[in-house]
Amino acid sequence: MERGEFSIVKAKFISPCRRIINKEFGLSNQLIFTQWLTEYEKMLRHIIAGFEAKPALQDEVFQEIALNIWKAIPGFRQDASAKTFIARIAHNVLATHVAKSVRTVKADQDIEQISESQAAAKTSTPYQALDQSQRQQRLSQAIRQLKLEQQQVITLALEGMSYLEIAETLAISTSLVGVRLNRAKASLTQLLEVV
Amino acid sequence: MSEKSPLNEQENKLSQKMPDESKQMKQAQTEPQDLNKPALDDDWLDIASDWQSQPFEHADIQSLLKKTKRRTLWAKLFLAIDIISVIALYVLFAYVLMMQDWQTATLVYVGVGCIMFTVYLFYAIKVRVGSWRMMTSDPNHILESAIIGCRSSIQYIKLIKWFTLILLPAINLYLYAIAPYIEKPILPAAIYGNGIILLTLVITQVFQVKRERELNQLTSNISE
Numbered sequence: 001m002e003r004g005e006f007s008i009v010k011a012k013f014i015s016p017c018r019r020i021i022n023k024e025f026g027l028s029n030q031l032i033f034t035q036w037l038t039e040y041e042k043m044l045r046h047i048i049a050g051f052e053a054k055p056a057l058q059d060e061v062f063q064e065i066a067l068n069i070w071k072a073i074p075g076f077r078q079d080a081s082a083k084t085f086i087a088r089i090a091h092n093v094l095a096t097h098v099a100k101s102v103r104t105v106k107a108d109q110d111i112e113q114i115s116e117s118q119a120a121a122k123t124s125t126p127y128q129a130l131d132q133s134q135r136q137q138r139l140s141q142a143i144r145q146l147k148l149e150q151q152q153v154i155t156l157a158l159e160g161m162s163y164l165e166i167a168e169t170l171a172i173s174t175s176l177v178g179v180r181l182n183r184a185k186a187s188l189t190q191l192l193e194v195v
Numbered sequence: 196m197s198e199k200s201p202l203n204e205q206e207n208k209l210s211q212k213m214p215d216e217s218k219q220m221k222q223a224q225t226e227p228q229d230l231n232k233p234a235l236d237d238d239w240l241d242i243a244s245d246w247q248s249q250p251f252e253h254a255d256i257q258s259l260l261k262k263t264k265r266r267t268l269w270a271k272l273f274l275a276i277d278i279i280s281v282i283a284l285y286v287l288f289a290y291v292l293m294m295q296d297w298q299t300a301t302l303v304y305v306g307v308g309c310i311m312f313t314v315y316l317f318y319a320i321k322v323r324v325g326s327w328r329m330m331t332s333d334p335n336h337i338l339e340s341a342i343i344g345c346r347s348s349i350q351y352i353k354l355i356k357w358f359t360l361i362l363l364p365a366i367n368l369y370l371y372a373i374a375p376y377i378e379k380p381i382l383p384a385a386i387y388g389n390g391i392i393l394l395t396l397v398i399t400q401v402f403q404v405k406r407e408r409e410l411n412q413l414t415s416n417i418s419e
Contacts, residue, residue, distance in 0.1 A: 030260060030264075033260055033263070034256050034257070034260060037254070037256045037259065037260075038256055041251075041253065041254060041256075042247075042251065045249075045251035046246060046247070046249055046251070049249060049251075062254065063259070063262070063263075066259055066263050067263050067266055067267070070260075070263045070264070070267060071267065092337045095337050095338065096337060096338070096341045099338055099341065099412065099413050100341075100409045100412050100413060101412070132245060132248070133250075135245045136245050136246070136248070136249045139242065139245055139246060140249070153234075156234075157233070157234040157235045157239075157243075158235065158239075158242070158243050158246040158247070159246075159247070160233045160235075160243065160247070161233065161234060162229075162230060162231050162232055162233055162234055163230040163231075163232075163234050164230045164231055166234055174230050177234065181234055181235075185235075185239070192242075
């Protein structure tokens with residue numbers, strides 16, 4: 001068989017067959033899942049930390065998000081951005097998680113507030129004076145104390161997303177993103193200054 | 196140079212009356228900004244850098260993939276088992292009707308079972324498909340979707356519970372009816388059947404309480 005004939009056979013039979021096999025056995029979905037999770041794991045872990053304090057629950061939520069990403073891959077349209085698609089799934093899972101476990105979260109906040117005031121009594125230093133891991137811890141704690149809508153915009157903004165990307169992720173207008181972000185920034189600044 | 200046209204004055208008056216959020220939205224619309232640039236300005240660079248450099252434990256993506264596939268496979272498998280069971284029950288019912296040499300008790304038992312399993316399957320599909328679609332839906336309606344999902348789940352649990360409760364006398368009546376025709380002792384079968392039913396009742400009760408607590412939490416969040 002000549003090279004030209006082989007390329008025709010490949011184009012007409014092998015490639016469509018491979019596509020069908022990939023589709024049927026979910027091979028392309030596995031590749032997409034692996035690629036997305038590898039690329040966006042950092043973003044997901046950070047966003048989760050902005051909503052949930054307990055490491056065990058953080059891991060549980062991460063697995064829940066991964067499961068929902070896996071389920072949603074067949075419905076993903078190529079015209080949308082993978083980043084915003086994944087962030088939307090993460091925010092939907094987290095919004096439901098927070099709404100279902102509000103009592104636990106509030107209780108955690110109370111504990112955090114107590115430990116915060118104790119820490120503040122010992123080291124009444126401004127945010128900038130803390131070392132990086134302390135700042136990161138303080139930042140996550142402060143974000144978890146914000147309202148849900150503010151948590152959503154600020155976590156996405158801190159991930160370096162633009163107004164358009166945040167608007168696409170949360171299905172709101174860019175103007176509303178601006179309003180919520182301003183409020184979130186103001187509240188966060190206040191919470192960080194408390195230290 | 197400032198121009199004070201009547202239109203501007205009217206706009207100012209209007210904006211004074213505007214609620215806080217819509218007023219801020221109007222300001223945001225009039226302010227020129229590149230919507231494709233990162234939403235946080237340079238003042239937030241340090242905080243953003245702290246946020247982005249947070250350490251995290253990397254997941255083993257391949258094992259996560261395996262685990263995720265296993266979870267979806269189990270969910271699909273349970274649904275497939277439900278569907279196959281209903282089909283098998285209908286086939287059994289047709290067979291029992293055709294053979295005509297079965298006990299009336301068996302005939303009634305299988306017939307009622309067919310109807311009940313069909314209703315059960317309808318709810319099972321509704322609940323599972325609903326939860327399947329929920330997480331990619333509009334984030335503004337995610338809590339409403341979660342409430343609907345939670346309510347369907349409670350209905351599904353109640354259905355299993357009622358189904359099991361009805362099965363309790365049905366199984367005992369059936370065993371009582373066929374006991375004279377069976378040579379083996381009926382007691383072990385009765386203990387086994389009733390034990391399974393009681394266990395199902397306990398499990399469904401636990402899940403019902405858990406889901407109802409979640410529903411209360413969700414509805415209180417919506418009303419807040």
